[in-house]
Structure formats: structure tokens, C-alpha cells
Amino acid sequence: MRELILGFDWQQIMLWGCAFFAALYLGFGALNLWLTRWLMPRLGHGGQLDPRPLGAGQLRRELGLSALSVLLFGTGSIFPWGLLQLGWAQLAVAPSALRIVAEIAVLVVWNEIHFYVNHWLLHSRWLRRFHLPHHRSIVVTPWSTYAFHPIEALMLGNVILLPMLVHDFAVWSLLAVPVFSIVFNNIGHSNYDFLPDFDRDRWWLNGARRHHLHHACYQGNYGFMFPFMDRLFGTALPPDAAKPQLDRHAAKQGTHAA
Numbered sequence: 467m468r469e470l471i472l473g474f475d476w477q478q479i480m481l482w483g484c485a486f487f488a489a490l491y492l493g494f495g496a497l498n499l500w501l502t503r504w505l506m507p508r509l510g511h512g513g514q515l516d517p518r519p520l521g522a523g524q525l526r527r528e529l530g531l532s533a534l535s536v537l538l539f540g541t542g543s544i545f546p547w548g549l550l551q552l553g554w555a556q557l558a559v560a561p562s563a564l565r566i567v568a569e570i571a572v573l574v575v576w577n578e579i580h581f582y583v584n585h586w587l588l589h590s591r592w593l594r595r596f597h598l599p600h601h602r603s604i605v606v607t608p609w610s611t612y613a614f615h616p617i618e619a620l621m622l623g624n625v626i627l628l629p630m631l632v633h634d635f636a637v638w639s640l641l642a643v644p645v646f647s648i649v650f651n652n653i654g655h656s657n658y659d660f661l662p663d664f665d666r667d668r669w670w671l672n673g674a675r676r677h678h679l680h681h682a683c684y685q686g687n688y689g690f691m692f693p694f695m696d697r698l699f700g701t702a703l704p705p706d707a708a709k710p711q712l713d714r715h716a717a718k719q720g721t722h723a724a
């Protein structure tokens with residue numbers, strides 16, 4: 467794989483990059499829907515987090531923005547490839563399995579830090595206009611995962627560049643980043659409570675619930691999948707933060723039924 471990637475030209479890198487990110491988005495989005503709309507409800511485990519209806523035209527907007535993000539992520543593959551071609555970064559030769567596992571663990575932590583910082587910046591008054599298209603999805607879906615303004619996609623999509631400059635990673639470790647990112651992102655945008663019986667002491671395990679609260683409340687819970695950055699900087703939301711919004715929806719539904 468290392469030799470294959472180094473042997474690609476820039477057109478091949480961009481073409482394969484677009485195909486790779488499109489496959490991740492469509493494949494894991496479909497898997498998410500199958501799990502949360504079919505399998506888990508039939509097993510009687512978990513349930514919907516936000517029962518409110520989707521916004522008008524939401525799915526079409528999410529798919530359109532995500533198609534643009536896939537294009538940006540795919541063509542943007544030329545940047546890490548360029549670092550290798552310029553000799554500014556190197557890929558590890560014959561890395562051990564233990565090294566690959568350790569590198570992926572480090573990249574998971576780095577991804578959390580990188581995402582938190584950029585997400586917090588996107589909620590600042592200087593950049594929030596670039597994040598508002600994503601927050602138009604108040605009730606999230608698996609197709610929300612890549613529904614970004616191009617500026618947001620560029621900010622979030624550069625996560626592996628700095629690590630590549632400071633360490634010679636295995637190619638499998640670098641390829642794992644978009645894979646675990648889309649997995650975590652799908653969990654966060656599933657609108658499904660995978661761990662309904664977990665109490666507040668285990669709240670850190672439920673990224674789906676935390677990110678649902680971020681979309682429902684707009685502020686807080688800026689972390690990606692894990693809460694350590696939010697806890698460190700005091701931006702964590704309580705588990706019942708969206709209760710007023712959901713109670714208003716339930717009351718309105720009751721009024722309409724009456």
C-alpha cells in the first residue's frame with residue numbers, strides 16, 4: 467500500500483480520494499440507517515433521541531453539502547500526498563502491528579483535540595456563519611455527517627497534516643483516521659440512544675446523546691466523540707439539556723391530538 471500510494475500521480479490521488487470518501491459517507495450512512503431504523507428497534511434496544519420532524523428540504527440540503535465535502539476531502543488528499551512527494555513527511559517502512567495500534571490511538575486523541583478547537587472556533591462570532599449550514603439540521607441524521615460549508619470542511623479536513631510533519635506514520639494509521647472519523651461522526655449524528663441504560667457516571671461513553679444535545683441546544687458539547695475536552699474547558703452540557711425543547715414539542719403534539 468505504501469509503494470502504491472507513493473507511485474500515484476496527483477490526478478489518481480484526487481480520483482481515489484473522492485471515491486474513498488464517497489464510499490465512507492454512503493456506506494456508513496446506510497449502515498447507520500439499517501442499525502437504527504431497522505435492526506435495533508426490532509431488538510427492542512435503544513430509541514430515538516429527538517422525536518421532532520426533520521426540517522423542510524433537510525435531506526436534500528444535507529446530501530448536497532455532503533457531496534461538496536466529499537469532493538473537497540477527496541481532492542484535498544493531494545496535500546498529504548504532496549508532503550510525501552516533497553520529502554517533508556515520510557511513511558513508516560514495515561511497521562509492526564503494535565506500532566500501528568499505538569499510532570491510531572494517538573491519532574484518535576489528536577482528532578478529538580483538533581476537532582474541539584476548530585468546532586469551538588466555528589461557534590465564535592467570527593466564523594459561526596460558516597457553521598450555521600450544519601446547524602440547520604436541528605434533528606440530526608446520518609446524512610448530516612459531512613453536511614458542511616466548504617470553509618468548515620477545509621478546517622476539519624486538515625487533521626492529519628500536522629501529525630505527518632512530526633512523525634513517520636504507517637499508511638494504515640493515516641487511512642484509519644477518516645474511517646474512525648466517519649464511524650464516530652455517524653454515531654454522533656444517528657439521533658439514536660445506543661446506551662439508554664447508562665447513568666450519568668458513564669455519560670462519557672455516549673457520544674450520540676452528547677452530539678444530539680449540541681444540535682438541539684446549539685452551544686456546548688464541542689467534542690467529537692469523547693467528553694474530555696468539554697470537561698477540561700467547562701463546555702459540557704448536562705444530560706437533560708434539551709428537555710425544555712423536547713417538552714415543548716411534546717406539549718404541542720398533545721395539543722394537536724386533543
